[in-house]
Amino acid sequence: DAGVTQSPTHLIKTRGQQVTLRCSPKSGHDTVSWYQQALGQGPQFIFQYYEEEERQRGNFPDRFSGHQFPNYSSELNVNALLLGDSALYLCASSFGVRETQYFGPGTRLLVL
Amino acid sequence: QKEVEQNSGPLSVPEGAIASLNCTYSDRGSQSFFWYRQYSGKSPELIMSIYSNGDKEDGRFTAQLNKASQYVSLLIRDSQPSDSATYLCAVKNSGAGSYQLTFGKGTKLSVIP
Numbered sequence: 001d002a003g004v005t006q007s008p009t010h011l012i013k014t015r016g017q018q019v020t021l022r023c024s025p026k027s028g029h030d031t032v033s034w035y036q037q038a039l040g041q042g043p044q045f046i047f048q049y050y051e052e053e054e055r056q057r058g059n060f061p062d063r064f065s066g067h068q069f070p071n072y073s074s075e076l077n078v079n080a081l082l083l084g085d086s087a088l089y090l091c092a093s094s095f096g097v098r099e100t101q102y103f104g105p106g107t108r109l110l111v112l
Numbered sequence: 113q114k115e116v117e118q119n120s121g122p123l124s125v126p127e128g129a130i131a132s133l134n135c136t137y138s139d140r141g142s143q144s145f146f147w148y149r150q151y152s153g154k155s156p157e158l159i160m161s162i163y164s165n166g167d168k169e170d171g172r173f174t175a176q177l178n179k180a181s182q183y184v185s186l187l188i189r190d191s192q193p194s195d196s197a198t199y200l201c202a203v204k205n206s207g208a209g210s211y212q213l214t215f216g217k218g219t220k221l222s223v224i225p
Contacts (some may be wrong), residue, residue: 031211033211033212033213035215040217041217042116042200042202042215042216042217042218043156043200043213043215044215045212045213045214048211048212055209055211056209056210056211056212058212088155090155090156099144099161099204099211100146100158100161101146101158101213102158103148103155103156103157103158104155105154105155106154106155
């Protein structure tokens with residue numbers, strides 16, 4: 001049973017650049033949520049995608065955008081990177097209205 | 113602003129003891145609660161979910177929920193050094209069209225051999 005996968009595992013960018021992170025959900029799951037986790041903090045909800053639509057969004061600026069594909073995989077895009085965007089980016093998948101979310105290994109982004 | 117509060121720790125317990133981790137939440141309408149374990153440098157791993165008042169047991173783990181007090185706890189019996197990690201409490205926000213989890217900052221547990 002394939003779990004949630006994310007790529008890349010690590011990424012280094014400079015301020016002002018753009019980045020795309022990718023996520024494939026657990027087999028059988030159709031919903032993908034993205035979280036940002038700064039060092040020493042709990043994960044913060046960015047947004048959730050279901051049926052290729054953004055279903056809910058957290059308190060993140062429009063520089064953060066996403067997409068979900070017909071195969072349920074998802075991308076997180078961040079434009080005009082800031083130093084404060086350095087964090088662990090987590091993708092979590094779930095099935096339909098079920099609430100249990102399972103996390104992937106994360107992508108660690110460093111902005112210099 | 114819906115909040116989830118946890119003691120940051122570190123909480124140190126000797127091997128074989130019971131570790132007790134606590135969490136309070138502000139969203140009175142919340143119905144779904146989760147505990148995740150996160151090892152250093154890794155992603156959160158689901159331990160348990162709980163939806164009803166009372167206790168729910170799974171192996172060495174027991175989750176306790178008291179909605180009236182807006183309090184969730186996790187007990188780890190016979191603690192092992194491999195239980196040393198940060199434990200995250202997560203609460204699903206209430207309200208129609210709300211799907212997000214709100215996390216606490218986590219409690220760091222250290223089990224001393």
